[in-house]
Amino acid sequence: MVMTTDTPLASPASHAAPADTGHRSDDRIILVDKLKMAYGDRVIAEDISFSVGRGEVFVIMGGSGSGKSTLLRHLIGLQAPAAGSVRYVDAHGAQDFWAADEDGRTRLKRRFGVLFQSGALWSSLTLAENVGLPLEEFTELTPAEIAEVVEFKLALVGLAGFGDYYPSEISGGMKKRAGLARAMALDPDILFFDEPSAGLDPLSSQRLDELILQLRDSLGASIVMVTHELASIFAVADQAIFLDADRKRLTAWGPPRELLEGGPEQVRRFLARGN
Ligand SMILES: Nc1ncnc2c1ncn2[C@@H]1O[C@H](COP(=O)(O)OP(=O)(O)OP(=O)(O)O)[C@@H](O)[C@H]1O
Numbered sequence: 001m002v003m004t005t006d007t008p009l010a011s012p013a014s015h016a017a018p019a020d021t022g023h024r025s026d027d028r029i030i031l032v033d034k035l036k037m038a039y040g041d042r043v044i045a046e047d048i049s050f051s052v053g054r055g056e057v058f059v060i061m062g063g064s065g066s067g068k069s070t071l072l073r074h075l076i077g078l079q080a081p082a083a084g085s086v087r088y089v090d091a092h093g094a095q096d097f098w099a100a101d102e103d104g105r106t107r108l109k110r111r112f113g114v115l116f117q118s119g120a121l122w123s124s125l126t127l128a129e130n131v132g133l134p135l136e137e138f139t140e141l142t143p144a145e146i147a148e149v150v151e152f153k154l155a156l157v158g159l160a161g162f163g164d165y166y167p168s169e170i171s172g173g174m175k176k177r178a179g180l181a182r183a184m185a186l187d188p189d190i191l192f193f194d195e196p197s198a199g200l201d202p203l204s205s206q207r208l209d210e211l212i213l214q215l216r217d218s219l220g221a222s223i224v225m226v227t228h229e230l231a232s233i234f235a236v237a238d239q240a241i242f243l244d245a246d247r248k249r250l251t252a253w254g255p256p257r258e259l260l261e262g263g264p265e266q267v268r269r270f271l272a273r274g275n
């Protein structure tokens with residue numbers, strides 16, 4: 001069952017919405033409409049509407065516990081909305097993940113590459129085995145073909161020749177990059193990262209930001225990323241949203257620099273930390 005729409009979700013009228021970015025509906029890749037997120041009776045946030053543009057780096061901001069990881073779980077089909085919808089646009093229109101049948105959901109999931117907040121690699125597997133795992137699980141490729149793809153993905157994140165290393169033998173930054181390589185194993189068109197630079201020193205964190213932009217530019221992938229690191233937000237985000245834990249609402253959506261200038265006060269303070 002596929003639902004279609006031609007209507008892109010407008011950005012919020014208030015709160016430093018981006019100036020007309022010239023986006024047409026086919027520039028959108030994810031449409032989130034009046035999403036309500038809850039664990040049982042406990043509402044985390046509601047009335048969340050935004051859309052992610054194709055090829056965009058889209059950052060989810062908010063205080064601890066505001067629901068950033070929960071929103072990511074909704075975007076990758078791990079958690080069903082308590083209300084509202086999450087739809088993904090392709091050549092045939094916009095598909096609602098939870099309205100799709102099992103095949104439809106599997107097809108959608110194949111489009112996603114995910115790096116979770118814990119970001120953990122399997123410690124008992126080499127980097128090559130870690131990156132190859134999704135290929136073994138989801139494709140019919142032969143071991144030789146998998147090895148070739150794996151080597152290519154590792155090279156893409158600057159880890160050529162490290163396939164035989166175990167996670168315990170490499171640095172934190174390298175582990176994150178191996179995690180990115182794994183997220184990209186199936187050539188996803190949307191990458192989801194939850195706090196990718198958490199626990200990294202500033203230099204490794206900066207390198208990771210550069211890599212993220214490089215992946216966006218070379219692969220044309222859209223990237224949805226949770227981060228609270230200011231340097232990262234300003235370095236990589238085309239668009240950002242802010243989840244307000246107290247109001248349980250999305251309170252801002254726009255390019256970070258515009259939000260810093262003209263966003264709601266809480267968001268301006270969030271973005272001006274350390275200045
Ligand atoms: N499985 C769960 N069951 C019940 N409540 C949960 C569950 N996971 C998260 N929560 C609650 O939902 C709220 C949002 O959690 P979430 O992890 O999405 O926040 P976050 O913005 O990612 O926080 P952080 O910055 O600490 O990663 C928190 O109050 C959390 O306690």
Ligand SMILES: [Mg+2]
Nearest residue numbers: 068069070117
């Ligand atoms: Mg989180």
